[in-house]
Amino acid sequence: MSPHSGASRLLAQSHGFTLFELILVIVIISIAAALVGPAIGSRLLQTNIRRTVLQLRSAVEVMRMQAVRSGQEAVMVVDPRDNAYWREGGGEPVALSPDNALLSARSRWLRENGQAEFHFYPDGTNSGGAIRVEQGRGSATAYLVVLDPLLGIASIVRDE
Numbered sequence: 001m002s003p004h005s006g007a008s009r010l011l012a013q014s015h016g017f018t019l020f021e022l023i024l025v026i027v028i029i030s031i032a033a034a035l036v037g038p039a040i041g042s043r044l045l046q047t048n049i050r051r052t053v054l055q056l057r058s059a060v061e062v063m064r065m066q067a068v069r070s071g072q073e074a075v076m077v078v079d080p081r082d083n084a085y086w087r088e089g090g091g092e093p094v095a096l097s098p099d100n101a102l103l104s105a106r107s108r109w110l111r112e113n114g115q116a117e118f119h120f121y122p123d124g125t126n127s128g129g130a131i132r133v134e135q136g137r138g139s140a141t142a143y144l145v146v147l148d149p150l151l152g153i154a155s156i157v158r159d160e
Contacts, residue, residue: 049135052101053143053156056085056131059094060118060145060154063087067120074120078105078131081114085131088117104132124152132159 128149
């Protein structure tokens with residue numbers, strides 16, 4: 001008998017996977033997807049809110065630079081009802097999708113309709129306050145863009 005006859009007999013006997021083996025693999029993959037899927041979905045939502053907060057902070061920094069460069073006070077308005085913010089006197093509103101983020105604001109200047117004003121002065125300071133961005137009403141994921149009135153800077157803080 002040749003040394004290769006045992007190997008060729010083994011190959012001849014195995015014709016593929018059984019139906020049971022295929023179903024077992026599909027069940028294992030389904031369980032893994034069910035466990036990992038929600039974690040990936042919530043991670044994607046957190047990425048959206050982080051991007052929104054970074055864009056808002058950038059808008060605040062641009063307002064500060066414009067006030068310093070022009071030598072004139074600049075005003076940013078945050079409207080929680082319309083979930084938007086803009087530069088007073090010449091800026092297109094940035095409307096946020098309620099699915100991505102919800103805005104609220106705390107400022108020294110509040111308008112009757114609930115809009116909050118943030119003032120940026122030519123010396124680089126601002127009126128202070130905070131803009132809260134949350135993932136959804138009652139969500140555990142929320143951030144604050146805090147405006148420091150003396151230093152004029154805006155920082156991002158996770159709101160627990």
